[in-house]
Amino acid sequence: MNYISSDLKVVGTRPIRPDGVDKVTGRALFSADTRSAGMIWGKIKRSPHAHARIVSIDTSKAEALPGVRAVVTSADFPEISSEMAFVGEGPMNFRDLSDNIMARGKVLYEGHALAAVAANTQAIADEAIALIDVVYEVLPHVIDVDEAMKADAPVLHADMFTAGVNPKPATPSNIAKVVTFKKGDIDAGFAAAEVIFEDSYTTKPVHQAYIEPHACLATYNPDGQVTIHASSQGHFMIRAYTAKLLGIDMANIRVNPAEIGGGFGGKTLIYLEPVAVALSRKSGKPVKMQMTREDVFRASGPTSGASVTVKLGAKKDGTIVAAQQVLKFQAGAYAGSPIGPGCMCGFAMYDIENIDVLGYDVVSNRPKVAAYRAPGAPISSFAVECAVDDLARMLGMDPLALREKNAAVNGTKTHYGPTHANIGYTQVLEATRAHPHWKAPLAEGHGRGLAVGFWFNIGGESSATVHVNEDGSVVVATGSPDVGGSRASMGMMAAEVLGIDISKVRATIADTASIGYTFVTGGSRVTFATGMAVTQATEKVVEQLKARAAQTWDIPVDAVEWRDGKAYPAGTNAGAFEPLDLAAIALKQARTGGPINSEVSINAQGAGAGFGAHICDVAVDKETGKVEIIRYTAIQDVGKAIHPSYVEGQIQGGAVQGIGWALSEEYIYNDKGLMENPGFLDYRCPVASDLPMIEAVLVEVPNPRHPFGARGVGEVPIIPPMAAISNAIKGATGLRMPDLPMSPPKVRAAMDAAG
Amino acid sequence: MSKSHVTTTINGEAAEFLCETQQTLLDVLRDVVGLTGAKEGCASGDCGACSVLIDGTLVCSCLVLGVEAEGKAITTIEGIAQGDHLHPIQQKFLEHAALQCGFCTPGLIVATKALLDENPNPTETEARYWLAGNLCRCTGYDKVIRAVMDAAAVMRGETV
Numbered sequence: 070m071n072y073i074s075s076d077l078k079v080v081g082t083r084p085i086r087p088d089g090v091d092k093v094t095g096r097a098l099f100s101a102d103t104r105s106a107g108m109i110w111g112k113i114k115r116s117p118h119a120h121a122r123i124v125s126i127d128t129s130k131a132e133a134l135p136g137v138r139a140v141v142t143s144a145d146f147p148e149i150s151s152e153m154a155f156v157g158e159g160p161m162n163f164r165d166l167s168d169n170i171m172a173r174g175k176v177l178y179e180g181h182a183l184a185a186v187a188a189n190t191q192a193i194a195d196e197a198i199a200l201i202d203v204v205y206e207v208l209p210h211v212i213d214v215d216e217a218m219k220a221d222a223p224v225l226h227a228d229m230f231t232a233g234v235n236p237k238p239a240t241p242s243n244i245a246k247v248v249t250f251k252k253g254d255i256d257a258g259f260a261a262a263e264v265i266f267e268d269s270y271t272t273k274p275v276h277q278a279y280i281e282p283h284a285c286l287a288t289y290n291p292d293g294q295v296t297i298h299a300s301s302q303g304h305f306m307i308r309a310y311t312a313k314l315l316g317i318d319m320a321n322i323r324v325n326p327a328e329i330g331g332g333f334g335g336k337t338l339i340y341l342e343p344v345a346v347a348l349s350r351k352s353g354k355p356v357k358m359q360m361t362r363e364d365v366f367r368a369s370g371p372t373s374g375a376s377v378t379v380k381l382g383a384k385k386d387g388t389i390v391a392a393q394q395v396l397k398f399q400a401g402a403y404a405g406s407p408i409g410p411g412c413m414c415g416f417a418m419y420d421i422e423n424i425d426v427l428g429y430d431v432v433s434n435r436p437k438v439a440a441y442r443a444p445g446a447p448i449s450s451f452a453v454e455c456a457v458d459d460l461a462r463m464l465g466m467d468p469l470a471l472r473e474k475n476a477a478v479n480g481t482k483t484h485y486g487p488t489h490a491n492i493g494y495t496q497v498l499e500a501t502r503a504h505p506h507w508k509a510p511l512a513e514g515h516g517r518g519l520a521v522g523f524w525f526n527i528g529g530e531s532s533a534t535v536h537v538n539e540d541g542s543v544v545v546a547t548g549s550p551d552v553g554g555s556r557a558s559m560g561m562m563a564a565e566v567l568g569i570d571i572s573k574v575r576a577t578i579a580d581t582a583s584i585g586y587t588f589v590t591g592g593s594r595v596t597f598a599t600g601m602a603v604t605q606a607t608e609k610v611v612e613q614l615k616a617r618a619a620q621t622w623d624i625p626v627d628a629v630e631w632r633d634g635k636a637y638p639a640g641t642n643a644g645a646f647e648p649l650d651l652a653a654i655a656l657k658q659a660r661t662g663g664p665i666n667s668e669v670s671i672n673a674q675g676a677g678a679g680f681g682a683h684i685c686d687v688a689v690d691k692e693t694g695k696v697e698i699i700r701y702t703a704i705q706d707v708g709k710a711i712h713p714s715y716v717e718g719q720i721q722g723g724a725v726q727g728i729g730w731a732l733s734e735e736y737i738y739n740d741k742g743l744m745e746n747p748g749f750l751d752y753r754c755p756v757a758s759d760l761p762m763i764e765a766v767l768v769e770v771p772n773p774r775h776p777f778g779a780r781g782v783g784e785v786p787i788i789p790p791m792a793a794i795s796n797a798i799k800g801a802t803g804l805r806m807p808d809l810p811m812s813p814p815k816v817r818a819a820m821d822a823a824g
Numbered sequence: 825m826s827k828s829h830v831t832t833t834i835n836g837e838a839a840e841f842l843c844e845t846q847q848t849l850l851d852v853l854r855d856v857v858g859l860t861g862a863k864e865g866c867a868s869g870d871c872g873a874c875s876v877l878i879d880g881t882l883v884c885s886c887l888v889l890g891v892e893a894e895g896k897a898i899t900t901i902e903g904i905a906q907g908d909h910l911h912p913i914q915q916k917f918l919e920h921a922a923l924q925c926g927f928c929t930p931g932l933i934v935a936t937k938a939l940l941d942e943n944p945n946p947t948e949t950e951a952r953y954w955l956a957g958n959l960c961r962c963t964g965y966d967k968v969i970r971a972v973m974d975a976a977a978v979m980r981g982e983t984v
Binding site: 086095099329552718722 | 844865870871873901902904910914917921924928930949953956959960967
């Protein structure tokens with residue numbers, strides 16, 4: 070059923086989230102908060118080199134240390150053959166993941182795990198780690214993406230022959246894959262252009278920087294059954310990877326989802342769990358592991374840094390007739406950067422006849438990248454949105470007018486295949502033009518920037534159960550970890566369908582043994598896909614409730630209707646009966662057929678694409694080059710906001726992560742290929758005093774494929790900020806900052822160079 | 825190595841524990857006392873997730889030794905609510921949806937308590953600078969600051 074035009078009583082309101090009190094009182098149990106009787110501590114030995122052959126690992130001294138219970142290396146893990154995994158968000162090969170969690174033969178980046186210890190205390194484990202003797206043959210390394218693509222660059226993988234080119238290359242290289250998307254005739258497009266703009270851009274790797282470091286508690290029982298407590302964006306993902314990497318049946322692994330302290334894509338992969346299980350198997354004890362912040366920076370996934378060129382051709386009236394983009398993405402040590410979505414998203418906001426996009430997935434001696442909020446799109450859009458802004462200047466056009474003139478609409482065929490349908494981009498641009506921020510006068514010396522962003526959003530596999538309790542209250546369970554308030558939305562959708570108060574519904578997350586398979590919390594899919602499963606499961610419960618009322622009244626079920634939480638006879642012909650509410654029906658459930666519940670598993674299709682536009686005002690300090698955000702407005706089509714506060718929160722949080730990406734965050738390497746800023750002091754995330762309020766404007770163009778019209782929200786808001794800020798700096802200073810981050814030294818240097 | 829015996833007050837109640845001299849107060853609270861509300865986000869005093877009060881002063885418990893709790897009064901997130909009655913700061917964080925994942929929330933609430941104890945009527949800028957030591961990666965701070973300002977108003981008796 071579809072409720073888009075219904076009079077909604079719960080959806081669209083702002084109730085307090087069901088897990089709220091636990092989280093403001095310190096009671097919520099996150100990954101590192103779980104303890105187990107007899108638990109010991111696991112620690113990982115990590116590479117001090119960017120690239121080296123492991124000549125030998127001698128663990129004998131560590132094993133002899135009193136209090137040490139187990140030591141493992143890659144020899145304790147089965148060799149995995151090359152096979153693509155479709156388990157988390159973004160491409161991953163099972164063999165690469167195995168090598169990434171425990172290096173085999175070579176270490177490929179500083180921080181690469183190569184041995185692990187479990188001991189009675191953390192202090193003993195640390196001491197044992199230091200006692201493991203490793204002999205390395207240090208190899209030449211390469212960090213930068215353009216350097217890594219050169220013919221004479223050190224090659225990380227002798228078996229890497231670029232995929233996507235024909236014929237297959239004769240020699241291995243660091244280019245894992247080439248991606249191309251073409252629409253129309255790019256040469257004819259540029260030939261017809263009256264104005265051409267071209268520029269190059271670079272971005273640095275940035276970390277998801279969730280405040281909760283990776284952690285887990287694993288127990289391997291003598292009968293082969295494994296229990297894991299860990300936070301992640303998908304406990305089924307942990308199960309799948311752990312089963313594959315250790316050769317254990319999935320039925321023998323139960324993963325309990327801990328509360329997750331931020332993920333943003335970075336917890337759609339695993340690092341510790343198979344190691345903890347291996348240590349537990351060897352020691353016979355529950356093993357707890359947690360990363361330090363340094364480990365998180367050095368060894369878990371940032372997103373790609375990149376080198377990008379954009380070329381645009383337009384008519385003098387502003388019609389863009391040709392658009393070309395070349396993207397080179399760092400994948401880290403193993404293939405699998407978000408080059409695909411990077412190539413898809415840059416031009417997807419535009420209706421352009423001729424488009425040519427070429428992308429490279431390039432390995433180098435850095436940690437393997439992991440998904441980060443709209444993976445790839447922010448990089449691609451930074452370049453495109455800066456170029457569109459400069460094209461507008463060349464044409465003497467208002468930057469919003471240029472975007473309006475070339476905006477994708479329903480029916481626009483994208484360069485990567487699909488045709489846009491049911492999109493709300495026009496309405497986003499209208500809301501942008503109408504917003505007071507766009508019309509507000511600028512203070513002397515300030516600059517204003519505009520940028521837009523697109524994310525396709527995904528659906529996928531989700532499971533939900535709805536149980537009517539004996540007293541008529543309701544429990545909703547899903548397989549989707551709650552990263553930002555989704556439990557509230559799930560409970561609200563169920564309450565709406567049932568016609569009852571949200572306080573009567575408790576939404577929870579079930580472990581891998583207690584609910585059907587559910588794909589990761591990622592791709593902005595949970596409110597859409599899991600919400601759809603919850604709605605369908607609740608509808609099945611409503612059918613049962615009607616059937617029980619029909620049975621009680623001894624009338625046909627189609628003579629019963631359900632509204633406002635009660636069963637009513639459908640009209641006078643059905644008979645005169647007092648309505649039965651949930652509690653009344655639940656009270657008699659044993660006599661009318663037993664427990665009332667349902668489980669629905671779906672593969673949701675029809676995730677509506679999301680579009681956003683951000684307006685940013687900046688002031689640039691001429692002495693220091695520091696950029697201050699003066700005012701920030703983020704406008705986005707959200708389909709339907711189930712819980713508007715958490716929708717606004719997604720937009721505000723995403724925008725601020727983008728502000729960090731734009732102004733201060735970066736991985737800094739020295740000439741030995743070692744990261745120099747693996748901590749929050751030197752890897753500078755935005756703090757409260759850096760920022761103004763972030764105004765989130767919700768445009769609601771319903772997605773007809775979702776029962777309440779919802780579309781994914783979480784990823785779009787990180788896409789526009791970098792270009793919006795660069796465009797605002799250009800407005801303030803006249804200078805284009807094409808390289809991220811636009812940190813004070815770079816801005817000051819650009820101002821100095823311009824005199 | 826023999827352990828040190830520490831006599832202290834935690835959340836208003838007399839407490840004692842044994843710890844190693846090099847153990848941080850954060851590790852003692854989490855691993856010895858069993859109060860896991862204070863979180864380890866960095867162990868270097870940069871993220872504020874482990875914020876607690878010592879005799880009313882805001883500290884990162886990862887930068888304080890357990891033995892330094894001797895004779896002091898420690899307040900953790902677990903001691904902010906009075907029984908089943910949430911503190912106005914906690915209530916306003918809930919009402920304003922000032923948390924998403926909730927991992928930094930204990931530290932932010934403890935830091936806000938210290939702010940409002942010292943300055944009951946902060947400006948938005950003062951609140952932003954006071955909380956600059958508490959990283960939140962989810963919210964962009966907008967709703968956090970609104971919750972703090974609203975809680976301050978409630979505590980001053982201006983609104984409910």
